[in-house]
Amino acid sequence: MTPYNAALIASFLFAISSSALSLPDDRKQAINLSSDRAIYENNQGVYVGNVSMSQGSLKIRADKLTIIESDRKVEKVVAEGSPAYFEQQPRAEEGVVIASAQRIEYSLAQEEILLEKNASITHQGSKISGDRVVYSGRKQMVIADGGTTEKENRVKMTLQPQAIPDSEQPESNKANEASEPTPDNALSGELR
Secondary structure, three states, X not given: OOHHHHHHHHHHHHHHHHHHOOOOOHHHOOOEEEOOEEEEEXXXXXXXXXXXXXXXXXXXXXXXXXXXXXXXXXXXXXXEEEEEXXXXXXXXXXXXXXXXXXXXXXXXXXXXXXXXXXXXXXXXOEEEEEEEEEEEOOOOEEEEEOOOOHHHOOOEEEOOOOOOOHHHOOHHHHHHHHHOOOOOOHHHHHHO
């Protein structure tokens, strides 16, 4: 792996690993749920059929959603579907993280999301997919595994390069850009 590829992977992993940390106001907002059926008992809510959940920038869609609480605080959210979807904006200036899998487990205290079976996570044009993807905001770590069948046994990644602001571009690049011929001076440069 080249240093450039390692830097791209590191920047992508850093960017998405912070996504378990929501916008500052997300956790202060009410949780809104809708489903075809709901059962709540023993500090656990189970919502079945066309489930939609939102809390600030956090949005989850699933066939079945289980919310596990302790002392009236949400500890874990488990979404199951064909597939289930998770999206959240980690910071105001960043794009939305979009994840899908047949099973998504979001542990709030550990700031960790586990995606299982046909897992995929996308952030700012970069994507990681595999049979199982785990990412932790607290540890700033992503682990992706292929599956056990031949079709699923590979982790796939598409990593977008990070844009370099003009103020950070090396002077040699700026000089080259300035000396490139424009339609007005292209011929005059050749005639001299």
